[in-house]
Amino acid sequence: MGKSARELGKTGGRDGCPDIWQLDNGDIAVIGRDLTDAYRAKLPEDASIAPDERLAVIPGATLSAAKPDIPDARA
Template sequence: MKIVRRLGLSPRERGSLSNATCPDIFELSDGSFAVIGTDRTSELISQLPADAAVADHERIVVIDRETLVAARRDIPRLPRGRQSPE
């Protein structure tokens, strides 16, 4: 699995000059996405709805709204009528 491309603007383009906080979103070669964000699992896990869970190998990662909005134009859409695999 490899990083294919960044979605949205780089942290520097979004105004991060220190690289102290650099949330980011990347598309991977297998079609999935990697997110750099703040691990907030312990804070949010108790607030998940009953039909959601976090496996031992998973974390709830938070990115700021600006990062996701900046990536919106780069997120590929599924062809009409096709559902996301689960």
Template sequence: MEFVRRLGRSPRERGSLNNGTCPDVFELSSGDFAVIGTDMTEALEGKLPPDAARANYERIVVVSRETFLAAKHDIPEA
């Protein structure tokens, strides 16, 4: 699996002052998406809706609204 492209603007283009370390969204060669965000599993797992769950290998990752909105125009419709 490979990173194909970034969705949205780079962290630096969004104003990150931390040498580009910031939430990010990527499309993968498999067609799936990868996100870089803050691991909030411990804080949010107990607040999941009753019909939601996560596997042991999954994490709850928070990505800023700004990052997702910046990626919106690059997310395919289908």
């Protein structure tokens, strides 16, 4: 979805991440920096990270570039 990390200049000298893409089943996958431990205690009260989950952080430019590929929510 959106532009590649290379197109956005967000590879940090490496090819690959960060990235967002849609899986065949419609789910969205995100590759980013694992900052679970850094943000776990800073989450809003109504948010939590399950033992089988990790909090990934991506540059805002990566999400903004994907915006045209993200469908509007359906009521």
